[in-house]
Amino acid sequence: MAALAWFAPLWEFSFMQRALLGCLLLSLSAAPVGVFLMLRRMSLTGDAMAHAILPGAALGFLISGLSLGAMTLGGIVAGLVVAVASGLVARSTILREDTALAAFYLLSLALGVLIISTYGSQVDLLHVLFGSVLALDNAALALLLGIAGLSLLALALLYRALVLECLDPDFLRAHSRRWSALAHYGFLVLVVFNLVAGFHALGTLMAVSIMVLPAAAARFWVRRIQSLLGLAPLLALVCCVAGLLLSYHADWPTSPAIVLALGAVYLFSMVFGRFGLWRQRAISPVHLKG
Amino acid sequence: MDRAGAAPAVLPAAVPVPVPVSVPVSVPVPVSVPVPVPGFAAARPAIELHNLTVGYERHPAVHHLSLRWAAGSLVAIVGPNGAGKSTLLKALAAELRPLSGRIEGLVGRRVAYLPQAPQIDRSFPVTVQDLVQFGLWHQVGALGRWKGAHRQRCREALATVGLQGFESRTIDTLSGGQFQRALFARLMLQDADLLLLDEPFAAVDESTSADLLQLLKNWSASGKTVLTVLHDLRLVRTHFPQALLLAREPIAHGATAAVLTPANLRRALGMREAFDDLAPWCEADAAAPLGTPAHAHEHAPGHTLHQAGGRS
Numbered sequence: 065m066a067a068l069a070w071f072a073p074l075w076e077f078s079f080m081q082r083a084l085l086g087c088l089l090l091s092l093s094a095a096p097v098g099v100f101l102m103l104r105r106m107s108l109t110g111d112a113m114a115h116a117i118l119p120g121a122a123l124g125f126l127i128s129g130l131s132l133g134a135m136t137l138g139g140i141v142a143g144l145v146v147a148v149a150s151g152l153v154a155r156s157t158i159l160r161e162d163t164a165l166a167a168f169y170l171l172s173l174a175l176g177v178l179i180i181s182t183y184g185s186q187v188d189l190l191h192v193l194f195g196s197v198l199a200l201d202n203a204a205l206a207l208l209l210g211i212a213g214l215s216l217l218a219l220a221l222l223y224r225a226l227v228l229e230c231l232d233p234d235f236l237r238a239h240s241r242r243w244s245a246l247a248h249y250g251f252l253v254l255v256v257f258n259l260v261a262g263f264h265a266l267g268t269l270m271a272v273s274i275m276v277l278p279a280a281a282a283r284f285w286v287r288r289i290q291s292l293l294g295l296a297p298l299l300a301l302v303c304c305v306a307g308l309l310l311s312y313h314a315d316w317p318t319s320p321a322i323v324l325a326l327g328a329v330y331l332f333s334m335v336f337g338r339f340g341l342w343r344q345r346a347i348s349p350v351h352l353k354g
Numbered sequence: 355m356d357r358a359g360a361a362p363a364v365l366p367a368a369v370p371v372p373v374p375v376s377v378p379v380s381v382p383v384p385v386s387v388p389v390p391v392p393g394f395a396a397a398r399p400a401i402e403l404h405n406l407t408v409g410y411e412r413h414p415a416v417h418h419l420s421l422r423w424a425a426g427s428l429v430a431i432v433g434p435n436g437a438g439k440s441t442l443l444k445a446l447a448a449e450l451r452p453l454s455g456r457i458e459g460l461v462g463r464r465v466a467y468l469p470q471a472p473q474i475d476r477s478f479p480v481t482v483q484d485l486v487q488f489g490l491w492h493q494v495g496a497l498g499r500w501k502g503a504h505r506q507r508c509r510e511a512l513a514t515v516g517l518q519g520f521e522s523r524t525i526d527t528l529s530g531g532q533f534q535r536a537l538f539a540r541l542m543l544q545d546a547d548l549l550l551l552d553e554p555f556a557a558v559d560e561s562t563s564a565d566l567l568q569l570l571k572n573w574s575a576s577g578k579t580v581l582t583v584l585h586d587l588r589l590v591r592t593h594f595p596q597a598l599l600l601a602r603e604p605i606a607h608g609a610t611a612a613v614l615t616p617a618n619l620r621r622a623l624g625m626r627e628a629f630d631d632l633a634p635w636c637e638a639d640a641a642a643p644l645g646t647p648a649h650a651h652e653h654a655p656g657h658t659l660h661q662a663g664g665r666s
Contacts, residue, residue: 103478225496228488232474238447238467239491287524289479 073312079198080308083318086200086265087304089208090274093215094258095296098275100251102283103292104230107276109165114259114272116146116169118176121192121263126183132203135192136260139268143256146172151252195267197308197318204264211261215254222250227289266319274300277326284337303329398425398547398577399459401446406455408438408445413629414453415441416600417636421607423581423596425547428574430590430610431583433600433622439583440470442600443550446581464492466546468537470553470583476525482536483508483521489543511539516565530557538566549573551582555589567593587614601625 073080101110120142124134146168153168154161180192200208219226228236229247237244255275262271278300282292307322314321335342400422407417416438423429431439444450446457447467487500487508494500512518515535520528528536534557541549551570555563571593574580584590590597590610597613599605601622606613 103475221497227478227480227484228491230475231478231480231485232472232488234449234469234473235488236491238449238465240496243496283479287479288481292479 070313071309073309074305079200080312082200082205083197083265083308084305086197086205086208087308087322088301089205089212090258090262090265091278091297091300091304093212094262094271094274095278095300096219096293097215097251097254097258098272098277098279099282099289099292099296100226100230101255101275102279103289104251106255107272107280109162110255110259110272110275112165112169113143113147113255114263114268116172117143117256117259117263118192118268119172119179120145120176121260121268122176122179122184125192126179132201132207132264136207136264139260139263140256142172142176143259144253147252147256151249191267192263193267193269194317195263195265195270195319197265197322198311200265207264208261211257215258218250218254222247226251266322270319270323273323273326274304277323277330278303281326281330281333281337284333284340286338299329300326398463398579400424401457401459401548401579404456404458406442406445406457407453408441408450409453410441412453413633414438414602414636416602416604417453419455419604421598421604423579425579426574426577427579427581427596428570428594429579429581429596429598430594431581431598431600432585432587432590432614433605434625436602437600437622437625438602439600440552443467443469443552443581443583446548447550460548463548464544464546465548465550466541466544467550468541468552468554470556472537476528476533479524479526481522481524482512482517482528485525486512486536486539486543489540492544507543508539511542512536514542514569515539516562531559531562534558535562535566538569542569547578549578549580551580553583553585555584555586563589590614 074084075081098110101107117139120138120140121135122138123142124131124136124138127138128134146165150161150164150168153159153164157164159167176192225236225240225243225247229244229251233244236247258275259268259271262274265271266274278296279292281299282295286292286295303325304322307325308318310316310325311318311321334340337343402422403419406419407414409415409417415436419442431442433439441450444467445452446460447465448460449467483505487504489511490504490507494504509518509521512520515538517532517535517539520532520536525533525536534554538554541551549570554566558566567589570580570582582594584594591614594610596608597610598607599613599618599622602625605622606615606618
């Protein structure tokens with residue numbers, strides 16, 4: 065019963081219930097997007113995009129204070145501008161996409177920090193950087209619900225094109241330029257939307273962790289993309305619950321607690337997963353006949 | 355098809371063009387090409403290249419190519435490194451825009467292209483079945499439903515290339531040759547009218563390449579046009595009725611035995627491979643078709659000019 069008591073805060077306090085619901089929605093939409101980020105070798109791109117949405121959120125904050133709508137809209141616009149601008153630079157100059165993106169997100173980040181430091185207080189900066197999963201109000205939950213619904217619908221529609229775009233992009237382009245562009249840019253839009261959703265809960269700096277870490281951990285357990293897409297959200301949710309409780313009992317800040325829980329699962333999977341270090345080492349030297 | 359009839363080099367597309375049937379004037383090989391399956395020639399149009407020049411940054415990789423492949427042709431494209439073979443395939447696959455000239459007979463046709471080194475992420479966690487069934491994209495598209503019949507066709511295609519039992523293996527566990535066979539299964543499902551294969555047997559053992567060659571012949575016999583870039587001349591002589599010998603310009607085209615003569619091969623090897631940055635504009639040269647006088651090949655000033663890369 066002592067164990068059950070440890071979980072009790074989850075249903076005893078309404079702010080914990082809200083946090084749990086927010087985490088569930090975020091896990092459902094962000095973790096599958098993270099699987100594709102990982103498979104497209106764009107994990108760090110996700111990180112850069114997360115930084116890029118800061119000035120948009122800051123501008124929204126500047127115009128209308130700690131307003132959910134303004135900060136969300138600003139974040140989405142900033143993220144899309146950086147994504148499209150770096151895509152254009154990569155396509156029309158000698159710079160590759162990674163350098164173009166790095167340049168734009170650094171500019172964007174500096175601009176965001178400048179705006180917040182000049183016009184806001186330290187507390188506001190902390191809120192934007194580290195999120196406030198324990199203070200999700202109805203509007204924020206509605207936003208997370210909307211983005212989760214949209215993401216899942218878009219992923220379902222884009223799934224086949226997106227898999228082919230990752231696997232053999234030339235083949236998809238030869239068959240359908242429209243779907244090729246839709247998969248490429250549609251996916252970037254999904255990343256931006258989920259980062260904005262994540263930044264309300266976990267903050268801009270750690271929003272990408274709920275995408276990348278569950279996907280990376282799941283890779284050590286399962287082989288097929290369908291299984292990855294199922295396991296990653298599950299791991300994300302479990303880690304969110306663990307992080308919330310950890311933060312409650314130890315009185316730690318919530319976002320880092322969640323991210324550290326995700327990190328612990330990642331490290332555990334890397335060592336003990338079916339395709340992790342330990343199992344691959346300890347595999348039986350006896351091999352099959354055919 | 356009187357080549358001395360000196361039709362203008364570029365005609366309006368709507369006019370039935372009296373084109374040179376296959377080779378430019380200078381090439382000492384038979385002009386007419388046997389049509390392997392006459393019955394299909396009427397159903398499917400031939401593919402015609404009209405004074406085609408393709409290349410990069412105005413340097414032609416291969417220029418002044420005028421020829422005609424009847425439906426059902428099984429053609430080997432041979433030539434030294436840098437002769438423009440792959441570039442020609444890319445142009446036919448519409449991945450590269452010609453610098454000048456045009457390609458006819460591809461409107462509304464399905465084209466399947468297997469590049470020399472396809473940019474496929476072989477660590478991507480999908481099964482062989484997943485990979486191969488993308489060959490049916492033209493039927494199911496991005497949103498259509500997989501039916502039992504589709505899966506059945508995938509299984510049959512895999513069996514044809516000798517990969518039965520591999521359906522649920524992930525693609526990272528395949529060897530190079532097995533992977534190539536899986537790509538052939540995908541090609542088979544694409545059911546294209548024109549197949550462009552770039553060095554398809556490079557990583558494939560003898561018995562597999564014999565199987566795959568049989569597949570090529572079946573495609574050709576069913577009226578599909580198959581263009582294959584190859585280096586193994588023995589293979590070409592044994593299995594390919596037609597050949598095109600390229601060395602940045604067409605050296606010879608036609609029946610394989612007449613194309614792969616020692617004299618032609620010597621000429622092909624004499625090709626200059628590097629682009630010449632100081633090359634002058636391409637004058638109408640010996641390879642220009644139709645015996646037209648200098649500068650008859652309609653380079654629009656500014657954007658379609660190309661430089662005669664290795665010929666100065």
